[in-house]
Amino acid sequence: MALMTIGKLSGATAVKVTTIRYYESIGLLDEPQRSASGQRLYAGDSVERLRFIRHARDLGFPVSAVRELISLQVEPGRECVLVDQIARRQLDEVRRRLTQLEALEAELKRMIRACEGGKIGSCSVLAALGQHENCLHEQHDGAEVLAGLPSRGA
Amino acid sequence: MALMTIGKLSGATAVKVTTIRYYESIGLLDEPQRSASGQRLYAGDSVERLRFIRHARDLGFPVSAVRELISLQVEPGRECVLVDQIARRQLDEVRRRLTQLEALEAELKRMIRACEGGKIGSCSVLAALGQHENCLHEQHDGAEVLAGLPSRGA
DNA sequence: CCTGCAGTCTACAGTAACTAGAGGGGCAAG
DNA sequence: CTTGCCCCTCTAGTTACTGTAGACTGCAGG
Numbered sequence: 001m002a003l004m005t006i007g008k009l010s011g012a013t014a015v016k017v018t019t020i021r022y023y024e025s026i027g028l029l030d031e032p033q034r035s036a037s038g039q040r041l042y043a044g045d046s047v048e049r050l051r052f053i054r055h056a057r058d059l060g061f062p063v064s065a066v067r068e069l070i071s072l073q074v075e076p077g078r079e080c081v082l083v084d085q086i087a088r089r090q091l092d093e094v095r096r097r098l099t100q101l102e103a104l105e106a107e108l109k110r111m112i113r114a115c116e117g118g119k120i121g122s123c124s125v126l127a128a129l130g131q132h133e134n135c136l137h138e139q140h141d142g143a144e145v146l147a148g149l150p151s152r153g154a
Numbered sequence: 155m156a157l158m159t160i161g162k163l164s165g166a167t168a169v170k171v172t173t174i175r176y177y178e179s180i181g182l183l184d185e186p187q188r189s190a191s192g193q194r195l196y197a198g199d200s201v202e203r204l205r206f207i208r209h210a211r212d213l214g215f216p217v218s219a220v221r222e223l224i225s226l227q228v229e230p231g232r233e234c235v236l237v238d239q240i241a242r243r244q245l246d247e248v249r250r251r252l253t254q255l256e257a258l259e260a261e262l263k264r265m266i267r268a269c270e271g272g273k274i275g276s277c278s279v280l281a282a283l284g285q286h287e288n289c290l291h292e293q294h295d296g297a298e299v300l301a302g303l304p305s306r307g308a
Numbered sequence: 309c310c311t312g313c314a315g316t317c318t319a320c321a322g323t324a325a326c327t328a329g330a331g332g333g334g335c336a337a338g
Numbered sequence: 339c340t341t342g343c344c345c346c347t348c349t350a351g352t353t354a355c356t357g358t359a360g361a362c363t364g365c366a367g368g
Contacts, residue, residue: 216353
């Protein structure tokens with residue numbers, strides 16, 4: 001099993017075919033060989049490479065960070081500290097988001113507790129939404145915390 | 155202070171001018187009056203309305219949900235239960251994300267602990283990224299959990 | 309009255325990280 | 339040889355905005 005088509009690679013890595021092509025287009029994956037008819041043919045190590053990318057993405061590293069990590073892999077001899085820094089930056093982000101999500105959870109719970117049947121006129125969920133400038137508004141930046149909620153993938 | 159320009163409204167709500175226009179364009183905000191020269195002029199209650207939208211967004215409600223909530227406000231007499239449902243849906247989302255973020259936090263911490271100086275060759279962060287199909291990959295859907303990390307606003 | 313500058317207007321393009329679809333060609337089995 | 343799945347490129351759509359260009363308005367100082 002020397003070479004595989006994009007579909008096999010997709011199956012082996014659980015990364016969608018279109019996503020693989022996308023990664024290639026943005027330079028995260030090298031351009032593979034092509035068959036005579038133009039189909040992409042991947043060597044076995046592409047599986048590892050793609051899994052690396054996918055796992056880093058799953059961990060929330062933005063593509064730019066993944067790119068950095070790849071370049072660190074490619075040109076070794078640099079300090080592990082750089083990798084560490086990227087990971088720490090990511091951890092900080094994750095923690096920031098955790099904190100905000102916890103606040104949101106608390107507020108949503110409070111809202112729901114307050115809303116126990118009854119008509120809109122007295123619905124405190126809507127009232128709660130109207131008020132509360134104090135709660136999360138110092139940094140009116142919280143929107144992106146949850147932007148993109150609708151889950152699209154499988 | 156009967157009518158205010160878009161800049162005043164922006165100042166009063168901490169929502170950017172461009173975002174206000176955007177909300178109008180997608181129908182979240184009604185079209186306001188215009189001055190003779192075409193500038194938007196908002197009445198005082200726009201402040202509350204916009205704050206409502208902003209706060210709902212800060213709580214992570216997608217725009218579609220905010221739209222629902224607004225329509226519930228506009229045509230009262232409906233059951234508070236509907237509002238409650240929207241809030242619960244949102245709470246479920248928040249909890250799902252919390253769980254995933256906690257897993258990510260744990261893994262990042264583990265990675266960083268393992269990486270204590272040393273050269274790339276032996277850097278276990280990179281190694282950790284390459285392996286670990288087991289950890290978060292059942293649902294290869296984790297990517298969006300953290301998509302959009304780079305904070306843009308301020 | 310003129311000048312300058314901040315504020316406003318529209319419209320379009322760009323962002324992140326993909327996903328989906330159109331419209332076509334390729335390849336192995338029956 | 340046809341069926342059916344796989345592959346190709348290219349374009350456009352998604353979410354919730356943000357940024358830019360190029361023009362106009364409104365107000366204060368001199």
